[in-house]
Amino acid sequence: MSETVTRTRKSKTSTQKRILDAAETLFAREGFEQTSLRQITQEANVNLASVNYHFGSKKALIQAVVARYMNVFMPALEAELKQLDERPSIDSLAVFESFKAPLVSLTQVHKRGTEHFLRLLGFAYSETQGHLRRYTQSAFGDVLQHLLALLHRANPKLTEQDMFWRLHFVLGATVFAQVSGQALIEIAQAEFDEDADIQTVIDHLIVFIAGGLDSQLDG
């Protein structure tokens, strides 16, 4: 029973964690490609070279930042979906409600975890980060399949193909809302004096995507 020794004497948090935290904040604010390692290491108060020492490359760091969230979010989502399996009938709104708790649970990763996660997701799609999509698909593809099946069950009039397309449009609208959320908030403020925040954007978004998903305007 060898005891793993505490190394927490000098720096109260490990170098890895400080890098991850700083990287996450900056990635969520500016995007992956627009954030430099020098920004990250300065924000984290660590040496520039330590990123490559601990993570190997910037690409690997990006993956580590995203994985930290995926490993919390996806199992939480899967648990919620399992509960929906038990229910005799469901609708699209119920399916999307099941995102709520997993999203909130991300605050255990970071204080602003929910917001960060959604924005990271947005950049992962809008920037050319193919490796991220491949990783997510291979690591959590079964959860996404589960989600698709439930949405199909909620809307049996639509074919699975229909659901496939609409789910991706939902993703597109969501991603867009996150990435350009701040821009929209500023426009809304200038245009309507509306005192909006991220939560306002999400509230409007949910109504929109639920309506889009259930659209029965033939096809």
Place this chain on the structure above:
Amino acid sequence: MSETVTRTRKSKTSTQKRILDAAETLFAREGFEQTSLRQITQEANVNLASVNYHFGSKKALIQAVVARYMNVFMPALEAELKQLDERPSIDSLAVFESFKAPLVSLTQVHKRGTEHFLRLLGFAYSETQGHLRRYTQSAFGDVLQHLLALLHRANPKLTEQDMFWRLHFVLGATVFAQVSGQALIEIAQAEFDEDADIQTVIDHLIVFIAGGLDSQLDG
């Protein structure tokens, strides 16, 4: 006449136009920030320095590329909207129908003008191109206001703020469909043996966004 002074012997099109065309194609494919001036000038077969000579800076070039489309699209859209003003009653679908002709008219700028324009729009939003947003807002804000008013008229139960948000989600879903359209087509083919093309994507998209816009699931 010994030598006719046409400049179309060596370079059949002007340097400015060749830069604009090359920049547009590359911007639409990779995004603004991910495209370098060296890529552009190589593709255009012009000297590197000529971009800064003719346009002043990369930022100004981006603006020029986008402006070339906006100056065609926005007046065309405004003309369509004016026609809608005459009609006694309209619905959301009719408003979106009015986008069709202006979008098609963009082929006069470039063969693949419609696709390019939508993708440029997407990058303009998702990348941090605040100057582009400010330009569009100040140059064509009245047209967008007109559009918003018509959508409000088509859906009087919703506030103008509601319409503002939904309109932008529509934009997000549309842009996403453009950006990842080919990827989705391939996934659909592998997953459902669906023989989809761009038109299929658009057909699904229109149903989705119309449903989202008209969503009455309270708020």
Place this chain on the structure above:
DNA sequence: GCATATTTTAAACATGCGTTTAATTTAATT
């Protein structure tokens, strides 16, 4: 046809990037 203005060109500049190196410091093991 000559002088003038415009455009094109090759080269360099300054800056920032991700990554690597090699020496030093710190921690762990014996």
Place this chain on the structure above:
DNA sequence: AATTAAATTAAACGCATGTTTAAAATATGC
């Protein structure tokens, strides 16, 4: 305490970027 392993550090590397310069080529106006 001595030795070994792990982590940190400052510096440099190689490369790519947008921009500027100053000379050469071309077109324009009188």
